[in-house]
Amino acid sequence: MILQTEDKTSMVEGTVFFDPADKIYADHFPGNPIVPGSLIVQAFLEAAEKLGIDFPCHQVENFVFREFLHPGEYSLIIEVLPDRLICSLGDSGKIRAAGTIRK
Structure with missing residues (x-):
């Protein structure tokens, strides 16, 4: 997993x-690789950490995976609030996964 972010x-x-x-x-x-949901959640936490945002994950809630994600490049957006991260992941202008990570 490789992350690039802008603050x-x-x-x-x-x-x-x-x-x-x-x-x-x-x-x-096998034969149809799918990105595990845990790796998607980890990508959001790593992006926040890369920017120096100390955010211990205590609760993952309301994560919706709209379809299976195959390996490749995706855009991510995280809204950083004091008690939670509101996350979305997508490509081609479509949201493929979204949810909230709470402290």
Whole structure:
């Protein structure tokens, strides 16, 4: 996973790359690799950490995965609030996953 981010006050925008060569995709799922939801949530936490935002994850809530995500590059947006991160991940102008991470 490779992250690039830009700090825009309380909004973080960037890209994340889920590498198709990662060994996890051999088992998840053979012949049809799907990015695990846990890796998507981890991408949001790593983006926040990369910008120096100390945000221990205590609760993941209302995450919606609108379709299976295949390895590749996606855009991410995080709205940073004092007690939560409001997250969305997408490509081609479509939101593919979204939810909230609380402290």
